[in-house]
Amino acid sequence: MEKEGFLFGAATSAYQIEGATGEDGRGPSIWDVFCQRPGAIRDGSSGEPACDHYRRWREDLQWMRWLGLKAYRFSVAWPRILPGGKGRINPKGLAFYDRLVDALLEAGITPFLTLYHWDLPWALEERGGWRSRETAYAFAEYTALVARALADRVPYFATLNEPWCSAFLGHFTGEHAPGLRNLEAALRAAHHLLLGHGLAVEALRAAGAKRVGIVLNFTWVEGEDEEAVERADRYHNRFFLDPLLGRGYPESPFANPPSVPIYPKDLERMARPLDFLGVNYYTRARVARGEGLLPVRYLPPERPTTAMGWEVYPEGLYRLLRRLARETPWPLFVTENGAAYPDLWRGEEVVEDPERVAYLESHLEAVGRARSEGVDVRGYFAWSLLDNFEWAHGYTKRFGLLYVDYPTGRRIPKRSALWYRERILRGGG
Ligand code: IFM
DSSP, X not given: OGGGOOEEEEEOOHHHHOOOTTGGGOOOBHHHHHTTSTTSSTXXXXXXXXXXXXXXXXXXHHHHHHHTOSEEEEEOXXXXXXXXXXXXXXXXXXXXXXXXXXXXXXXXXXEEEEEESSOOBHHHHTTTGGGXXXXXXXXXXXXXXXXXXXXXXXXXXXXXXXHHIIIIIHHTSOSSXXXXXXXXXXXXXXXXXXXXXXXXXXXXXHTXXXXXXXXXXXXXXXXXXXXXXXXXXXXXXXXXXXXXXXXXXXXXXXXXXXXXXXXXXXXXXXXXXXXXXXXXXXXXXXXXXXXXXXXXXXXXXXXXXXXXXXXXXXXXXXXXXXXXXXXXXXXXXXXXXXXXXXXXXXXXXXXXXXXXXXXXXXXXXXXXXXHHTTOOEEEEEEEOSBOOOOGGGTXXXXXXXXXXXXXXXXXXXXXXXXXXXXXXXXXXX
């Protein structure tokens, strides 16, 4: 794996960029439905048309070439491949990713594929979604299909992106699809996501996939009250990490949690050996003791913050990487890191975004520092290649290296894109 050198890349996800939600036989997903709920999305928008990437992907590939990306992390839309979640295959959906993978390889860009970035087929939600065990098996079936079609050419497969968000933002806080506020539902979803991951790893291995991993979102937690810090760490980080490591679930971070059925072998399956861990990092949380179902209080972030209100804290990435190197056996990839700022375009050739340049520079420095101390980080993916649909925030938050003028779909490079291009040219980690 080292032969490839450090993989500088950029990341996206299907629902956030593709648009074309009714095109070529794609079925509806939980996000298509959630976006119709009044008040769910800040600007009342949806993933239609997003960046229209489904039609403009060749142009986006030219931008990737121009950036000099070594790798591109994208996700496959399950509802394009299996419009009903399982059963009937949609060849046009598979063909889209097939063409994309070939074109990436031809451009010398390594495809880094995520199987699930939150767009569950609606038909499965109607049968209980991730609350149902059946969905874990459906995920394995879908994974097997994609792996059989692409594993000969895709060197990296990640099963899930940020299952913490799918489980807790989707079922506990209700900010994300399917928009439930029910702890038992969230715990069931978490368990089935982890089980689905384990079954998908088995399917990927059976199909001959070369490198298999998962992408988790980590929050660096700090505070004066040790118990609060430890509890928040169990909630944000260990809830998904520990089962993958074969340690089972940590003590519940919740007060009086409902119990969830765990079958024999579930924990074993979740801990199938992996080839890498994808690390998504954006910020830290400062916490104190609190009350309620999750007895943690979040303190206001220190400055500077991004447009998301997230503190800029590169030291957290450095410490996190050091910690993961101690606690896990896997090579690491920073699979997402980046920042939203209120970028403005008034017709210039380049959109000025000095804060994003500073953000990326300081976080890459943190990665470099960890590597120089022996942490095995093999790549870094900026989030995101282009501005896109930021879930419950709609199009109000811009994370891209490329600015997207939504009325015309035009892409305009930001200063950070030029900076990243130079950084990649210089090479190294
Ligand atoms: O846009 C999201 C992405 O889909 C998952 N990780 C965090 C990003 C920024 O919020």
